[in-house]
Amino acid sequence: MVSALGAVSAPPRLGPPLGADFFARPVAEVAPDLVGCTLLVGGVGGVVVEAERYQEDDPASHSFRGPTPRAAVMFGPPGRVYVYRSHGIHWCMNLVCEAEGRGAAVLVRALEPVWGLAAMRERRGGCPDRLLCAGPGRLCQALGVDGALNGALAVGGRVAVHGRTGPVDVRAGPRIGITRAVDEPWRFGLAGSGFLSRPFPR
DNA sequence: AATATGATAGTCT
């Protein structure tokens, strides 16, 4: 399918539902692998076009200082959702990776909106479609994600992740909005997507 | 197009 933007667009079908085993791997593998997968919350969502990797020995990660009350979910079992509030205003959504006891997760930064467009447009107040889910705070608003979802399963039920339906060209670059470990190329994105929070340099 | 700024509240030092 070709979107109105002419950008890479997802087929209107779902790959196989992913189980906890997908997330029970090193976050260095899961983060790039997640690009091209489909994230649904209550049947609303789309294709992951941008994600960032965070891990325990990473000074930019909430898990860096150990399992504080906020970061506890990051140290829990893989395949769960870690939601935190950013700058007092926005919610941000992560998918917990690696074995229980390891503080690793992938921040979902942008989706290509595909399913539940009407609901997303309403929640986002009628902004242009390419900005519906272009950023971690924006996509949480579009999908109706808030703190109540923190710790919930992401492998069935209200939150589900489905595998890719075709080949994917993944780019890597430095993460956004952090002040430590700024040079680590741990942001991954779908090459050429028009739904990124920011483009990747050529 | 690039950069600046204010909103706003939880978390950690």
Add this chain to the structure above:
DNA sequence: GACTATCATATTG
């Protein structure tokens, strides 16, 4: 008391 894994709007070139 300082610092955010942000976003929308405003301003400047």
